[in-house]
Amino acid sequence: MRQWVMFVLELTGVNSFYGKAHILRDLGFSIQAGEVVSLLGRNGAGKTTTVKSIMQLVSPASGEVTFDGQSLTHLPTHRVAKLGIGYVPEERRIFTDLTISENLEVGRQPPRDGVFEWTQDIVFELFPNLAERRNNRGKALSGGEQQMLSIARTLMGNPRLLLLDEPSEGIAPVIVEQMAQTILKLKSEGLPVLLSEQNLHFAKIVSDRAIIIEGGLKKYDGAFAELESQPEIRDAYLSV
Amino acid sequence: MNGEVATDISNAVLAVQGLSKSFGGIHAVTDVHFQIAKGELLAMIGPNGAGKTTCFNMLMGQLSPTNGSVFLMGENITGMKPRKVWRKGVGRTFQITGTYQSMTVIENIQMALISHHRKLYSIRPYATRLYREEAMSLLELVGMAEQAERACAILAYGDLKRLELAIALCHQPQLLLMDEPTAGMAPRERIALMQLTADIVQEKNLSVLFTEHDMDVVFAHAHRVMVLNRGQLIANGSVEQIRHDATVREVYLGGGSVFADETVGDVRA
Amino acid sequence: MGLFIAQLLTGLANAATLFLVASGLSLIFGVTRIVNFAHGSFYMLGAFAGYSLMQVLPGAIGFWASVLLSGLIVGVIGVIVEILVLRPVYKAPELFQLVATFGVILVIQDLALMIWGAEDLLGPRAPGLKGVVRIMGEPVPKYDLALIAITPFVLFGLWYLITRTRVGVLVRAATQDREMVAALGVNQSWLFTGVFFLGAALAGLGGAIQLPKGGADLLMDFNILAAIFVVVVIGGMGSLPGAYIAAVLISVLNVFGVSYLPQSTLVLMFVVMAVVLTIRPYGLLGREEVVGEHGQVGEPERPIKPAGTKARLLVGALLIALLALPAVGSHFLVILATDIIIFCLFAASLHFLLGLGGLVSFGHAAYFGGGAYVAGLLVTHAHAPMELAFLLAPVGAGLAAVIVGWLCLRLTGVYFAMLTLALAQLLWSLVFQWDEFTGGDDGLVDIWPASWLSESNSYFYFTVIVGVGGIILLRHIAHSPFGYALRASRDSQRQAEATGINTKRVQWMAFTLAGALAGVSGALFVFSKGSVFPNELEIAKSFDALIVVFLGGVKTLSGGVVGAASLELVKDYLTRFEYWRLTLGLLIIVVVILAPHGIVGSLRKLYDKVFGSNDDPDSTGLNTPGTTQSRDMPGGVSGGGVS
Structure with missing residues (x-):
């Protein structure tokens, strides 16, 4: 039923700075169609900056980000979003003064060729808790519900790729499990996801591949399952 | 749970009795009782919106309770302003750092x-x-x-958290309230910060009450765990008791797949 | 009864203009967070444009077409201002943009003078609506009835646009988080431009539509500014129905005020505002400001250090140069230096409040003028000796600050700023209208220093000692525990309160201190000029101080003084030319765009760039930028309610 077109996100030699601080160093990786990839690494490793560099919220100083063959580098952020990259930020950033319905309306984009078209009704099917409270303001929601709303809002833009920045942060374990189910469902329907995450248990459930970065450098890129057999990498960069 | 609260409040560092708060008819916290002993690391966990932060804000004086009382070393501090509570010997760190x-x-x-x-x-x-x-x-x-x-x-984020801890220790507090101390940190930093806290607790014979969503941290460091759901205390016991509590699993812990469940083996050990 | 109704209708008709202009201001502020000082100028342009159009477009259709066209033209001018002046400075620290809008005021003033001349223009009557209707025997102009009928439609249209359309949803979302709106695929820069167009167009409409009742003149911009700020604040920031109710309330009360209490007209509006805000701190229909909407944004200021040997030597050299000035410079130069020192102390006192305390006062002239008037009144009425008057001036100004501070500090952010402005205006209108006591418009004259200071050079030395002493005192306090407590209260009120600091008391004391030192500068001023007039208490005077503090650099210790000295020097030079406002306005805009951190701040950045900075954040040691800062806003604790 839901079908996403083939595409690929590709980063090559990306260098990003915050002021004088060199955050990403020659970072390169790609995401294939239908894949869920986890971006792992400790705090300050550059995970959020990677996601922001894709969205052009941080403008890479050098290197190239392409999506479906088109360069994103130096595009304004709203153009990147319009191309079909859905961004769910750290801290959720929902519009607390707007109702849930209105939050979804902000995220709505016109349908895109060959991409599944989300409506409020379909979104509410996926997140039934939100449906009951559609006329409540965002500020009345709990942290878990805000995270759901943030994802739902992004889906309303009919994305061809989803960027999730630390979605499990500060969320009750039982809700994180629900979120894992949601991501698996989206994945089964072919929506590729880049997931920046600190919670390894959660990342392992949903993703096929892991990318580990440390100090802005890529240290590992491979199947999640193989990470289990490489304790030296796990201990060095993740150390659970 | 509630029944086991000792009537003698003077021995406890912190004693909370029948604490309730409602916002315009909505009950955020209902009839919460608990105590903290000297040198104890007590965790408060529960779903988002369960009333943990409201509870914290009432202990520190940012909110005044609708009902109930808070005793610090036997002294009633209910409804005191945060800066007064601080002078009585309570330190606080915030979920979102406030340096x-x-x-x-x-x-x-x-x-x-x-x-x-x-x-x-x-x-x-x-x-x-x-x-x-x-x-x-x-x-x-x-x-x-x-x-x-x-x-x-x-400063790096982890260092900010450590700085905040140092600020909270400035006036040699009896009690430290830490609201999600490891939020936003990587697993290794989480363990390091909580280990540091545990060391300080031991060295200074402090008591700590903290909220946390990372069960790896809670199960590794808490001496005792309280669970809050919909504003009510639904469980209060040792780490082992809480892990196996059916109600807690249902409303909060879930199937245990997103933290290091003991059935999978504690990876830190 | 008939008269009562007629007056009520006049009030309602007057409310139309006030509402149109105020709703535009509210809209612009609500979405862009820019306090648009130039809004009065848009209104004035609307009146002038309407006047010219009505000369060429005949008949009733021509009249109404002119009104609409004026709105359109002013809207386009608003767009030009937004794109050329404001877009480059959106990322500057909050409120810095108001300096740019102040530059726009000056430019528009001179452009209007060039195009339409200095004469007041009498507005044409509206064709077809020239007569009056008799209601219970009282004549009511037909045009008033038309205005009363039109306004609710405008209100409804705007309300519908904001609450019921997609554009409105986007606008409200952008109000809260523009970056997130962009990340969801919305081109928010055009959303902002659109809002600026609409806001400016409403002001332009307001200007054109009031032509038959008023006219067009060059003082319109400042004359309406206080009133529309008051309306927006009474109604509640961002609330259109609130703005309507407030406009009606103010206009109707004003009409009755003119009839029954003519001495009170200017004061009335501010009394209403003070009363409303005392009962409802966020206005009639306003809601409490959302967490993160106030406080400092942008990068935090750097840690401060007590002046090193080099800096002390430099200041010493400057002092010697100043003291040597009478010996080497002309009499004119000595007068100029006196003026500059006085203004520097005034600016430094505001900077103390604004830079260290994060407390943006829009009405600081109240304490400068207040100090000057206290001294002047003591000399005039009590024949007090200069020494006594001079000592009591800061006491009086400080007392005023104690009261104003107590009232205002219950509010935060823009509400705080607006209430300080309103209370300053209250003081101004008191002085202006209480002829017998204050001399009203004619001011107080013949207030000269004691004989031992009567020679202009000795008064200059006196000014140097008191003025520079005051500045050094403020600077020292910045480094003292109290100064640190003030900065702590600004950086994180939550943390400060949780570590035993009574932040409101600290801020209140700082407000009082700043008021008292502004009073000192006022006293220096009155004895140097020998007279004082109500304009020393005016909004324009408050804005002058505000502008120099921002221009100098809010987040630097010397920003206020450097800004004040620079502006005073430039002004002294430019005012010799006919169109000096245009030049000064353009200059301010250019400085704002080129030096978004203020003169001192930007020079320091340049210095760091050229010579390298000594505190270089390395790549690992950086918290995710934005997180700690944007999260840590005042009110972060109470903002959530149910956790």
């Missing part, structure tokens, strides 16, 4: 010391020359001595 961004690391500590020594309204001395040694030893305690002269605004 002074325009000051250096050591000045952040000096500021709290100036307040502790009641020199806030003095206009004669240079603030940076006051209580430097005291501030330095606190920074050493949390392992931030080398960063003393750096601007707070350029």
Whole structure:
């Protein structure tokens, strides 16, 4: 039923700075169609900056980000979003003064060729808790519900790729499990996801591949399952 | 649970009795009882919106309870302003760090010391020359001595958390309230910060109440765990009891797939 | 009864203009967070444009077409201002943009003078609506009835646009988080431009539509400014129905005020505002400001250090140069230096409040003028000796600050700023209208220093000692525990309160201190000029101080003084030319765009760039930028309610 077109996100030699601080160093990786990839690494490793560099919220100083063959580098952020990259930020950033319905309306984009078209009704099917409270303001929601709303809002833009920045942060374990189910469902329907995450248990459930970065450098890129057999990498960069 | 609260409040560092708060008819916290003993690390967990932060804000005085009382070392501190509660010997760290961004690391500590020594309204001395040694030893305690002269605004996130811990220790508190102390940190930093806290607790014989969503942290460090759901205390017991509590699993822990469940083996061990 | 109704209708008709202009201001502020000082100028342009159009477009259709076209033209001018002046400075620290809008005021003033001349223009009557209707025997102009009928439609249209359309949803979302709106695929820069167009167009409409009742003149911009700020604040920031109710309330009360209490007209509006805000701190229909909407944004200021030997030597050299001035410079130069020192102390006192305390006062002239008037009144009425008057001036100004501070500090952010402005205006209108006591418009004259200071050079030395002494005192306090407590209260009120600091008391004391030192500068001023007039208490005077503090650099210790000295020097030179406002306005805009951190701040950045900075954040030691800062806003604790 839901079908996403083939595409690929590709980063090559990306260098990003915050002021004088060199955050990403020659970072390169790609995401294939239908894949869920986890971006792992400790705090300050550059995970959020990677996601922001894709969205052009941080403008890479050098290197190239392409999506479906088109360069994103130096595009304004709203153009990147319009191309079909859905961004769910750290801290959720929902519009607390707007109702849930209105939050979804902000995220709505016109349908895109060959991409599944989300409506409020379909979104509410996926997140039934939100449906009951559609006329409540965002500020009345709990942290878990805000995270759901943030994802739902992004889906309303009919994305061809989803960027999730630390979605499990500060969320009750039982809700994180629900979120894992949601991501698996989206994945089964072919929506590729880049997931920046600190919670390894959660990342392992949903993703096929892991990318580990440390100090802005890529240290590992491979199947999640193989990470289990490489304790030296796990201990060095993740150390659970 | 509620029944086991001792009537003798003077022995406990903190004793909370029948604490309730409602916001315009909505009950955020209902009839919560608990105590903290000296040297105890007590965790408060529960779903988002269960009332943990509301509870914290009532203990520290940011909110005044609709009902119930809070006793600190036997003294009723219910409804006192945060700055009064602080002077009574309660330190607090925030989920979202609240350091002074325009000051250096050591000045952040000096500021709290100036307040502790009641020199806030003095206009004669240079603030940076006051209580430097005291501030330095606190920074050493949390392992931030080398960063003393750096601007707070350029600190790494984990260091901000440690700085905040040092600030909270400035007035030698009896009790430390920590709201999601490891939020936003990587697994390794989480363990390091909580280990540091546990060491300080032992060294200074402090008591700590903390909220947390990372069960790896809670199960590794808490001496006792309380569970709050929809504003009510639904469980209060040892780590083992909480892990296996059916209700807690249903409303909060879930299937245990997103933290290190003991059935999978504790990876840290 | 008939008269009562007629007056009520006049009030309602007057409310139309006030509402149109105020709703535009509210809209612009609500979405862009820019306090648009130039809004009065848009209104004035609307009146002038309407006047010219009505000269060429005949008949009733021509009249109404002119009104609409004026709105359109002013809207386009608003767009030009937004794109050329404001877009480059959106990322500057909050409120810095108001300096740019102040530059726009000056430019528009001179452009209007060039195009339409200095004469007041009498507005044409509206064709077809020239007569009056008798209601219960009282004549009511037909045009008033038309205005009363039109306004609710405008209100409804705007309300519908904001609450019921997609554009409105986007606008409200952008109000809260523009970056997130962009990340969801919305081109928010055009959303902002659109809002600026609409806001400016409403002001332009307001200007054109009031032509038959008023006219067009060059003082319209400042004359309406206080009133529309008051309306927006009484109604509640961002609330259109609130703005309507407030506009009606103010206009109707004003009409009755003119009839029954003519001495009170200017004061009335501010009394209403003070009363409303005392009962409802966020206005009639306003809601409490959302967490993160106030406080400082942008990068935090750097840690401060007591002046090093080099800096002390430099200041010493400057002092010697100043003291030597009478010996080497002309009499004119000495007068100029006196003026500059006085203004520097005034600016430094505001900077103390604004830079260290994060407390943006829009009405600081109240304490400068207040100090001057206290001294002047003591000399005039009590024949007090200069020494006594001079000592009591800061006491009086400080007392005023104690009261104003107590009232205002219950509010935060823009509400705080607006209430300080309103209370300053209250003081101004008191002085202006209480002829017998204050001399009203004629001011107080013949207030000269004691004989031992009567020679202009000795008064200059006196000014140097008191003025520079005051500045050094403020600077020292910045480094003292109290100064640190003030900065702590600004950086994180939550943390400060949780570590025993009574932040409101600290801020209140700082407000009082700043008021008292502004009073000192006022006293220096009155004895140097020998007279004082109500304009020393005016909004324009408050804005002058505000502008120099921002221009100098809010987040630097010397920003206020450097800004004040620079502006005073430039002004002294430029005012010799006919169109000096245009030049000064353009200059301010250019400085704002080129130096978004203020003169001192930007010079320091340049210095760091050229010579390298000593505190270089390395890549690992950086918290995710934005997180700690944007999260740590005042009110972060109470903002959530149920956790």
